[in-house]
Amino acid sequence: MPHAAEWEIRLHLFEDDEGTTTAHAVLDTGTTAFTGHGSAHCHPADTNVPEIGDELAAGRAMRNLAQQLLNIAERDIEGVGASRPSRQSVGWPL
Structure with missing residues (x-):
């Protein structure tokens, strides 16, 4: 069964x-929103390059x-009774 979806990501930087930069990556799936957080700090001895x-x-x-998203997908897989994939069985090897 074909399926198509469009999710929007907005990235907010402050x-x-x-010299501390923080970022919020907001994913809107149309039914749910998720926010990822990240930060970076410029060492005082380094040149500040924004x-x-x-x-x-x-x-x-x-x-x-x-x-x-990966954690949610793993819980959803378990929730439908499927076996949890090992990290080595899917995608690129680590």
């Missing part, structure tokens, strides 16, 4: 005066969001 802080914080927020 930098404070102390793009690097944005990349690190955004990447960490999206990784947090991805882990939430």
Whole structure:
């Protein structure tokens, strides 16, 4: 049975005066919203390059969001009585 869906992700980045960048990745599935969080801090001895802080914080927020989705999928798989996939049996090897 074919299935198509469109989910929207919004990424919000904030930098404070102390060189800390925080990111919120908000996934809207149309029925539920999930938020991933990430942050990055510029060491005082380093040159402050805002793009690097944005990349690190955004990447960490999206990784947090991805882990939430994987955890939910595993619970849903178990909820329908299917066996839980091992990390080595699906996707790319780690």
